[in-house]
Amino acid sequence: MSDWNQFKGDPHRSGVRRDTAGPDRVTEAWTADLAGPPGSPVLDQDTVFVGTQRGDCYALERETGRRRWTVETTGEVKTAPVVGRDGLYLAVGDGTVRALDPGTGEQRWETELAGTLESPLALSDGLLYAGHAAGLSALEAETGTPVWTHETETAVAGAPAVDRAADRERRGWGADPDETEIDLLSLDDAEMDEGVVDQDRVYVGTAAGTVIALEADTGETLWNAPTSGAVVDGPTVADGRVYVADEDGTLVAFHADTGQSWFTYEIEDAFTSSPTVLPAADATFVGAADGYLHVTDTTFGRRKLRGWLFSKKGVALDGPVRSSPVVADDVLCIGDATGSLYGVDVAGDAEDCDLDWFVDLERGIAGTPALATDALFVGTDDGRLHRLEWESDRSTP
Structure with missing residues (x-):
């Protein structure tokens, strides 16, 4: 099973793949209509x-683009599916979650939820998490049986992010922060529960501008905290923090245990992607409607790139960002509304972020790329899926 089985590759929404050499250049291998x-x-x-968006789900051979099967639904299937060991799971716009046989497309089960679905599903430890217009629901992946539902005042916005305690122990997450480095901007607004450090959690954003942390197996509220606007593409969990960007142009890093604000970073336009974080490089990347890939540090949320006289807000692109950033080893890939796909060098401390390569796909990028070890897959507004592949001069770590 590939590691890139759901939106941004994993339940944390890390958007990072380290088991490959980053591409120095890419070539188009095939295009599927x-x-x-x-x-x-x-x-x-x-x-x-x-x-x-027309409600079809396609299974294509990765190497050739040849169609294996197609399934039609009664609503849009414009968010990323999830593929697990036992099934392929779709969030259909009409408010149903469907499980299919990945080999044939044959339906295994269908569950109707309380509201329409416009957010990617999350899969973790045998549970599917579905954000919808009425809240967040957890389903058994094997049967589709609802386990719990947490109602929200407004629709869930973007993909849920799941953080299991076992993952935190392996990666050293959740350590107590240095209080001198925390911007306590939202301390008075965050509502917290005690004793959440060892719990499995799912984080979700809403259209009303709220981030909610829930116990992953029960749906119990652990904390909630405000943002400035509707959350874009959902939270990202990295290094003991929850990063969220919103449509009002605010990037916030929350402490994952408590919901306290670690830092905020504000721009004059809307963010249009979720953040992607490289803790070892002290770097956060997020796309915006102003046509920039914004780059901040992870400590204070300050601009990381330096110009001749002043710091730069990020990497200038040809148009508004249309995909969340993804990283193959030390190359960040991101697309914009003009159809341009970029490879940005984020090696080391990501202090330069020079442009490595550029591909013009002619129509606006649709969705976030999926990364394999030697290729990426990305869609465009003209109804095409592209495979771009590479042979890199870089060596894997």
Whole structure:
């Protein structure tokens, strides 16, 4: 099973793949015509799965782009599917979650939820998490049986992010922060529960500008905290923090245990992607409508790139950002509304972020790329899915 089985590759929404050499240059291997603009693709060992705004889900051979099967639904399937060991799971816009056989497309079960679905699913430890217009629901992945539902006042915005205690122990997450470095901007606004350090959690953002932390197995509220606007693409969990960007142009890093604000970073336009974080490089990347890939440090949320006289807000692109950033080893890939896809060098401390390569796909990028070890898959607004592959001069770590 590929590691890139859901939106941004994993339940944390890290958007990072380290088991490959970053591409120095890319070439187009194939293009597949679909029935409508695609969403974000996902991968298993030899298949790429992608949904479309017209309600179709496609299974294509990764190497050739040949169609294996297509399933039609009664609503949009514009968010990333999830592929697990036992099934392929779709969030359909009409408010249903469907489980399919990944090999044939045959339906295994269908569960109707309380509201329409416009957010990617999350899969972790046998549970599916579905954000919808009425809240967040957890389902058994094997049967589709609802486990719990947490109601929200407004629709869930973007993909849920799941953080298991076992993952934190392996990676050293959740340590007590240095209080002198915390911007306590939201301490008075965050509502917290005690004793959340050892719990499995799922984080979700809402259209009303709220981030909510829930106990992953029960849906019990652990904390909630405000943002300035509707959350974009959902939270990202990294290094003991929860990063969220919103449509009002505010990036916030919350302490994952408490909901306290670690830092905020504000721009004059809307953010249009979720953050991608490289803790070892002390770098956070997030796309915006102003046509920049914004780059901040992870300690204070300050601009990281330096100009001749002043710091730079980030890497200038040709148009508004249309995909969340993803990282293959030390190359960050991001697309914009003009159809440009970029490879940005984020090696070391990511202090330069020079442009490594550029590909013009002619139509606006649709969705976030999926990364394999030697290729990426990305859709465009003209209803096409592209495979771009590489042979790198870089060596894997």
